Amino acid sequence: DAGVIQSPRHEVTEMGQEVTLRCKPISGHDYLFWYRQTMMRGLELLIYFNNNVPIDDSGMPEDRFSAKMPNASFSTLKIQPSEPRDSAVYFCASSPLAGGYTDTQYFGPGTRLTVL
Amino acid sequence: TQLLEQSPQFLSIQEGENLTVYCNSSSVFSSLQWYRQEPGEGPVLLVTVVTGGEVKKLKRLTFQFGDARKDSSLHITAAQPGDTGLYLCAGNYNQGGKLIFGQGTELSVKP
DSSP states (O other): OOOOEEEOSEEEEOTTOOEEEEEEOOTTOOEEEEEEEETTTEEEEEEEEETTEEEEOTTOOSTTEEEEEEETTEEEEEESSOOGGGOEEEEEEEEOTTOOTTOOOEEOOOEEEEEO | OOOOEEEOSEEEEETTOOEEEEEEOSSOOSEEEEEEEOTTSOOEEEEEEOSTTOEEEETTEEEEEOTTSSEEEEEESSOOGGGOEEEEEEEESSSSSOOEEOOOEEEEEEO
């Protein structure tokens, strides 16, 4: 398996623009997670899905952020409008089985977002 | 709000030295995981501990889960430059899929 695939790997945009990050989870994994990593706040969970349904979006910072999972093989994280403080590395991860507490999360390589 | 505190935040040592990284919380974990992250990549799971007092070994790495399941430690024996990276602990509190990550320990091992 190719692992979790994220695109783009790097994104530079200007404040106010819409940004869409994409993720393809590992085939057969039931759970998908979106994280944001910064030096100041570390790795933060934004939202996660189970079988394409959002389960917990309490980490989404504000209404400018939205996430969708239209099918089992694709998810998007959208920021509209983007702000400089959104600059971070965004990771997607997927997990097999039924979300048991010993499940491994497999992370993608991340998307480094810079908002000017 | 559940918090995971890791210490130290940064660690720079010479090859061959031993080190210990700590992960602490005021809450009880259902399980705790340790991940390692290299620059430009996502975290990769090293180990999962579930039972209070559990000790797991992975070559030169020893992981311990506290008896009360509120803390954990990672000990590296005879560190090597290849051990350099960001070490993250992650706790699961409610047996669901959600993990809470610590801030991480940035380890640098110099040859």
